[in-house]
Amino acid sequence: MFSELNALALARAQFGFTVALHIVFPAFSIGLASYLAVLEALWLWTGRSVFMDLFRYWLKIFAIAFGMGVVSGLVMSYQFGTNWSVYADKTGPVLGPLMAYEVMSAFFLEAGFLGIMLFGMNKVGPGLHFLASLMVAAGTVFSAFWILAVNSWMQTPTGYGVNPQGQFTPLDWGAVIFNPSFPYRLVHMVLAAYLTTALVVGAVGAYHLLASRRAHSGASEGARVMFSMAMWMAALVAPIQILAGDEHGLNTLRYQPMKIAAMEGDYQTQKGGAALILFGLPDQANATVHAKIEIPHLSSLILTHSWDGEVKGLDAIPRADWPNVPILFFSFRIMVGLGVLMAALGMTSLVARWRGGLYAWPWLHRFALAMGPAGFVALLCGWITTEVGRQPYTVYGLLRTDNSASPLAAPAVAASLLAFVVVYFAVFTAGVFYILRLMAHPPAPGEPGIEEGAPMRAAGITPAHALNPERTLNPAE
Amino acid sequence: MWTLDLTVIWAGLIAFSVFAYVAMDGFDLGVGALFPFLSVGRERDTAMNSIAPVWDGNETWLVLGGGGLFAAFPLAYAVIMPAIYAPIIAMLLGLVFRGVAFEFRWREPRHRAAWDVAFALGSVVAALAQGIALGALLQGVNVVGRAYAGGWWDWLTPFSLLTGVSLLAGYGALGATWLVMRTEGELQARARRYALILGAALVVGLALVSLATPFLEARYYQRWFTWPNLLFTAPAPLLVALVSALYFLALRRGADRAPFLLALGLFLLAYLGLAISIYPDIVPDRISIWLAAAPTSSLAFMLVGASVLAPIILIYTGYAYWVFRGKVGAEGYH
Numbered sequence: 001m002f003s004e005l006n007a008l009a010l011a012r013a014q015f016g017f018t019v020a021l022h023i024v025f026p027a028f029s030i031g032l033a034s035y036l037a038v039l040e041a042l043w044l045w046t047g048r049s050v051f052m053d054l055f056r057y058w059l060k061i062f063a064i065a066f067g068m069g070v071v072s073g074l075v076m077s078y079q080f081g082t083n084w085s086v087y088a089d090k091t092g093p094v095l096g097p098l099m100a101y102e103v104m105s106a107f108f109l110e111a112g113f114l115g116i117m118l119f120g121m122n123k124v125g126p127g128l129h130f131l132a133s134l135m136v137a138a139g140t141v142f143s144a145f146w147i148l149a150v151n152s153w154m155q156t157p158t159g160y161g162v163n164p165q166g167q168f169t170p171l172d173w174g175a176v177i178f179n180p181s182f183p184y185r186l187v188h189m190v191l192a193a194y195l196t197t198a199l200v201v202g203a204v205g206a207y208h209l210l211a212s213r214r215a216h217s218g219a220s221e222g223a224r225v226m227f228s229m230a231m232w233m234a235a236l237v238a239p240i241q242i243l244a245g246d247e248h249g250l251n252t253l254r255y256q257p258m259k260i261a262a263m264e265g266d267y268q269t270q271k272g273g274a275a276l277i278l279f280g281l282p283d284q285a286n287a288t289v290h291a292k293i294e295i296p297h298l299s300s301l302i303l304t305h306s307w308d309g310e311v312k313g314l315d316a317i318p319r320a321d322w323p324n325v326p327i328l329f330f331s332f333r334i335m336v337g338l339g340v341l342m343a344a345l346g347m348t349s350l351v352a353r354w355r356g357g358l359y360a361w362p363w364l365h366r367f368a369l370a371m372g373p374a375g376f377v378a379l380l381c382g383w384i385t386t387e388v389g390r391q392p393y394t395v396y397g398l399l400r401t402d403n404s405a406s407p408l409a410a411p412a413v414a415a416s417l418l419a420f421v422v423v424y425f426a427v428f429t430a431g432v433f434y435i436l437r438l439m440a441h442p443p444a445p446g447e448p449g450i451e452e453g454a455p456m457r458a459a460g461i462t463p464a465h466a467l468n469p470e471r472t473l474n475p476a477e
Numbered sequence: 478m479w480t481l482d483l484t485v486i487w488a489g490l491i492a493f494s495v496f497a498y499v500a501m502d503g504f505d506l507g508v509g510a511l512f513p514f515l516s517v518g519r520e521r522d523t524a525m526n527s528i529a530p531v532w533d534g535n536e537t538w539l540v541l542g543g544g545g546l547f548a549a550f551p552l553a554y555a556v557i558m559p560a561i562y563a564p565i566i567a568m569l570l571g572l573v574f575r576g577v578a579f580e581f582r583w584r585e586p587r588h589r590a591a592w593d594v595a596f597a598l599g600s601v602v603a604a605l606a607q608g609i610a611l612g613a614l615l616q617g618v619n620v621v622g623r624a625y626a627g628g629w630w631d632w633l634t635p636f637s638l639l640t641g642v643s644l645l646a647g648y649g650a651l652g653a654t655w656l657v658m659r660t661e662g663e664l665q666a667r668a669r670r671y672a673l674i675l676g677a678a679l680v681v682g683l684a685l686v687s688l689a690t691p692f693l694e695a696r697y698y699q700r701w702f703t704w705p706n707l708l709f710t711a712p713a714p715l716l717v718a719l720v721s722a723l724y725f726l727a728l729r730r731g732a733d734r735a736p737f738l739l740a741l742g743l744f745l746l747a748y749l750g751l752a753i754s755i756y757p758d759i760v761p762d763r764i765s766i767w768l769a770a771a772p773t774s775s776l777a778f779m780l781v782g783a784s785v786l787a788p789i790i791l792i793y794t795g796y797a798y799w800v801f802r803g804k805v806g807a808e809g810y811h
Contacts, residue, residue, distance in 0.1 A: 105782070108534070111533045173778055420566075430588070
């Protein structure tokens with residue numbers, strides 16, 4: 001009834017599904033944890049209550065996003081063993097220690113200080129509380145560091161040997177961790193997390209600016225401050241991200257040229273000047289791109305810096321080693337297109353700021369509102385590009401995906417996949433609903449920590465009394 | 478066999494992580510399992526508040542146990558996970574439900590009843606699945622070469638169900654005694670009654686599992702019942718009997734903290750008993766720690782980090798427990 005191929009396809013579907021739903025929450029948490037630390041620092045520094053209002057406002061949202069990141073991350077830490085046991089056996093000696101460092105340096109830091117960040121304002125005072133917020137923010141960045149070292153090693157493995165049991169063994173830890181694609185990927189990903197969060201914060205600010213305009217009332221100071229901060233981030237970070245992405249692409253061209261060929265839709269090697277395909281419909285079966293719009297010689301110029309440089313196509317390698325071109329072709333273009341729009345939003349906001357229209361131009365606010373989810377979409381498309389582009393390998397060029405999976409019967413993988421889909425759908429729908437509902441309320445002066453009188457809650461959940469306004473409004477206390 | 482090498486050190490560290498997980502997440506899973514038996518409103522809120530600041534840190538030990546196994550004993554990780562595939566997936570899904578319930582149940586009063594069910598069911602499923610996984614490993618898994626070679630229902634036997642129910646009862650006893658320690662009044666009195674019942678169930682479960690284990694594999698039998706090992710193993714059941722008696726006495730005389738500590742003592746004894754049965758294997762009776770260990774370069778690299786970071790982790794974990802010490806009410810700690 002089920003073939004082995006089906007078990008493999010199901011295992012890949014399960015990993016793709018669980019990791020895609022996981023990644024959006026830590027990405028949001030990385031950005032939000034840093035934003036919260038900045039807000040608390042500004043509050044301590046200036047004493048302006050609007051920063052504490054915004055801190056409390058986003059803390060409630062952070063608590064939910066972080067909780068969902070924790071539980072979906074727990075699932076990820078067992079995926080390697082349950083569904084990819086051969087991969088786990090072979091890569092464990094190299095990748096396991098990096099993940100152990102992630103747990104020891106990042107997860108415990110986050111978990112240990114989260115309780116204090118969320119509960120402990122009146123137990124430890126503003127100074128120690130700020131330290132806890134900083135530790136949580138640092139933990140999220142450390143976590144990104146280690147997990148991206150793992151991911152990058154799978155793309156560009158260096159510093160390893162192979163032992164008689166067929167396991168990769170570490171020869172040089174510096175080369176394993178700082179493998180060729182790691183610095184580029186780390187910068188690109190952390191910027192993506194910050195940009196994604198800035199777009200969400202900006203969209204929430206824009207929503208409340210639009211709402212108060214409709215109600216003919218003045219916008220709350222909180223809405224204006226968060227919108228302004230988010231637009232600064234978009235204006236500064238989006239252009240830097242485009243540069244970082246370009247550098248990352250050149251790095252990929254050097255170490256994984258066939259991934260670039262697939263992203264560009266280049267099935268055939270082109271001599272005498274390769275054209276850049278702007279758009280088209282890739283046809284994997286016939287190894288061609290239909291209805292393409294292209295610019296002659298541009299691909300050669302970008303990739304080889306010469307008018308007639310040769311650009312290798314997928315025909316340079318056996319067909320069995322090709323990644324899926326249509327997926328890469330579109331995911332890459334969606335990511336780039338959204339990146340350009342983000343930079344456009346940032347630039348527009350600068351013009352608006354200069355002309356005094358930052359809080360007054362409704363079409364700017366509508367633009368920012370529409371771009372709210374753009375960061376998440378671009379992030380997922382970027383991940384699809386890099387991970388689907390790694391196929392058909394789990395460790396690029398060394399370990400094939402079809403030699404990595406667990407010896408499991410297809411029904412086992414199918415049943416667990418179905419269970420994940422059902423549970424994630426229920427849990428994450430609820431979580432996103434609660435987050436959106438919190439966002440629908442404008443940040444108010446004297447923003448409550450959590451509903452008044454409600455009991456203390458989960459990891460990352462502040463008891464109302466811990467954020468009691470009378471007790472904590474004055475940082476000098 | 479007794480030389481202290483990196484492999485033995487790492488086996489010890491992983492064993493410590495697993496016990497730290499069982500000791501810490503055990504009580505908060507137990508509180509979750511007791512949830513349906515607490516009255517809606519104040520009692521449930523208080524019980525939830527008593528574990529809210531610490532559950533995330535507690536569960537991090539599970540990530541460390543899994544991650545540490547992957548890193549230090551990749552072969553064991555690669556064999557064990559497919560062997561207990563269904564219980565592991567069930568455990569993860571249970572933990573997803575109960576983890577988000579901590580936050581979601583406060584978000585919308587109309588949904589609270591549903592998230593309370595998710596919290597309790599998730600906790601029960603996670604506890605049962607962990608116990609079943611333990612039984613499945615103890616009874617022996619089918620290994621060929623470097624891979625699991627059994628089916629995906631091999632884990633399900635009367636023995637694994639026994640270990641599952643026993644662990645659930647044990648976590649329940651930990652949860653009940655935790656509530657005895659951290660709450661007051663009616664809830665405390667109720668928790669004390671549950672602690673008596675669940676403690677009794679735990680002792681019965683321990684006895685049954687201990688009686689069955691030596692007959693699962695010849696090696697367990699030799700380990701426990703041959704001379705001179707008997708000299709060291711004979712006191713184990715006596716100690717269990719002694720700690721059990723103290724546990725019930727402490728509950729009877731109305732002690733606050735002693736029952737929780739004695740329940741932890743029972744867990745420690747049971748855990749040491751397991752170690753006696755299994756060591757030096759990591760997949761019982763199939764794969765030794767030396768066969769499964771990652772190369773020295775991996776173990777040494779991690780040990781550098783662990784020897785610096787583990788003490789720091791223990792210190793601030795202790796600090797976090799200290800900040801939130803004392804009796805808890807429905808409005809939070811006071």
